[in-house]
Amino acid sequence: MTTNIQALATQARDIADKLGIRKFDISGSSVDENSVRVDRGEPKQVKASNRSSITVRVWNEAQTVGIASTTDTDPTGLELSLKTAAEASAFGVKDHAPDFSPEATVQLPDYDNTYLPQAPVAKSIETLAEAERELLEAHEAIAGVPYNGLSQRDIERFYLNSDGAERYEAGSYASVYLYSKTEQKGKKPRSAGAFRVDLGLDKLDVSGCVKEAADKTISHLNYKQIETGKYTVVFSAEAFLSLFGAFSNIFNAQSILDNRSLSTPDSLGTVIASPLLSVDDNELDPNNVSPSHFDGEGTPTRRLPLIARGVLSNFMHSAGTAKRMHAKPTGHANLGAKVTVSGNFTCVYPGEPAATEYSIETADNVIWIDEIKALHAGVSALEGSFSLPFDGWIVEQGQPVSIESATVAGDFRELLKSIVYVEKEAEVTPGGVCPRIWVEGLSITGD
Structure with missing residues (x-):
């Protein structure tokens, strides 16, 4: 290909x-993609x-x-x-008609277009079946791995125009996910999962995926109900990035121009978060396994600061939105029936130094949210509010105990301003890089 x-x-x-x-x-x-699923060691889908x-x-x-x-x-x-x-x-439309990106012909830095050859499908099946077996053997309560998959993918992208732009890139990556479920007499079924992605199957951290899925599943076996109230909450990297992405209209110039955003054109430079928080969108971050070096309009991708120490610093633009808002395109355009704007790879890191450092090991009466669910139903992106079920633990004197079921609710803008600590060590996820984020005074409803 x-x-x-x-x-x-x-x-x-x-x-x-x-x-x-x-x-x-x-x-x-x-x-060019192949994927496999297994059930009790046998291929379920190829x-x-x-x-x-x-x-x-x-x-x-x-x-x-x-x-x-x-x-x-x-x-x-x-x-x-x-x-x-x-x-x-x-x-075609006459008002705000799209045009070429002024950066479509800008010289790009050198980058590699290299593939790792896809492994045979038989090896994918064997690898996934072994991972399933190890997860089932990790604890007697783990009764099945109903959701699993391993895929290998080769991708190529290009852009060209009549002004002489010629862009091309290619790459490959592999991914695996495992989601286990428990069965114990007299107890509710519990479940947890893990995901890994890397350049190819031989580089994929399958054993780490198995261990994370097993550890999380086992940690949820002994669970308890919690009282409804206001808590200090610590978000895992995946949970915070999921919630951040649900309110990405704050940074989306097209949403702002369509009056479908929590921001306005005048919001730049205003304080929208705690000064402890900084966030970039950076498709070219070294932790991004499969970066794109240009967007759908041929604009080079780059690091774009979104929040700098709590201050809204930039919007994500296409060529069209940049022209209308007297800005520059930022490499976030998608070309289809119309041009849309979306984020690439989110990088969260500490802003100003925190006066107080927090730690799970010494926390007490703190809610630790690992995974947020039902984002499609529990988020009102135009109002800023959310009410979402989650998987997680209540930490009591440094010991996490699984929560039977609960919901976290609030206003996203207030959440950003209520951040009291951004941990220093970040975790790499498929959608970005983020440390654990501590937020004070969130409403938790125990079911």
């Missing part, structure tokens, strides 16, 4: 010249796929744009897409 971007660009320009098209761009990707997606935009003389999509990059498919987009340009 290799796209010759120069040949494709030449081909596209020749076809465009034949059709009388002067201005166009093409953004595309291709994914899948392989090769998916391609290409978006073509064509501008007419009035500078309105038409869009077409295809999965075909041969001359026939390209010609049809360019012709269809050209015809659709007559119906």
Whole structure:
């Protein structure tokens, strides 16, 4: 799977010249993937796929744009897409019509386009079956691993336009997840899971995934009810990043322009969080296993400070939103039927030094939230409120005890300002890097 971007660009320009098209761009990707699932050591599901997606935009003389999509990059498919987009340009929007990113032709730093060869599917099955066996043997109460999977994926992306932009990148990664369930007489079933991702199967920390899933599952076997009230809460990296992502409209310029955000154009420079907190969006962070070096419009990705010591520092932009808000594109555009904006890889770290340091080992009457659930139903992104069930523990004199069931609720803006400690040691997750975050005075409802 290799796209010759120069040949494709030449081909596209020749076809465009034949059709009388002067201005166009093409953004595309291709994914070659195989995945397996097992049940009691036997293959339950084996899948392989090769998916391609290409978006073509064509501008007419009035500078309105038409869009077409295809999965075909041969001359026939390209010609049809360019012709269809050209015809659709007559119906393109006139207000705030999209344009090329001014950074689509900026020179990118050197980066590697290397694949780790995919291992045979038989090895994937064998690896996952062994992981399942080890997890089942970790404790007699673990009765099954109903959700599991191991996948290998090769990805390539490209962007080109009629102004001479030619972007291409390729990479590979593998991932595994294990989610176990317990059965004990007289007790409720308990469950927990873990996930790992790396460049290839041989590099994947499968044993670490097994250990984390087992440790978490076992830690939930002895559980108790808790009283409803206000607690100091410590969020795991995954839990905080999940909640942060649910309110990403705060930083999304397109959401702001559509009046679908908790921010306004005048929010930049205001205090939105405790000075103890700093947050970047950085697709190129070294911990990101499969970074993209450019977005759907060809804009280079980069480190973008979102919160600097509690202060809202930047919005995430496409070329269009940047033009409307007199800013620069930031490398967060996705090209499809329309241009959208989304975050890449979130990096959370301490801002100002904390006056008091907190520790799980010495905590008492503290709620430790490991995983937040039902984000699709329990978040009101336009109001800033949330009410979410979670898995976690109550820490009593440094000892965590599993919580039978409970819900955390509050206002996200108040939560950010109520942060009392950002731990120094960060954890790498698939969506970002984050330490544990301590928040004072959150409402917990014990069920």
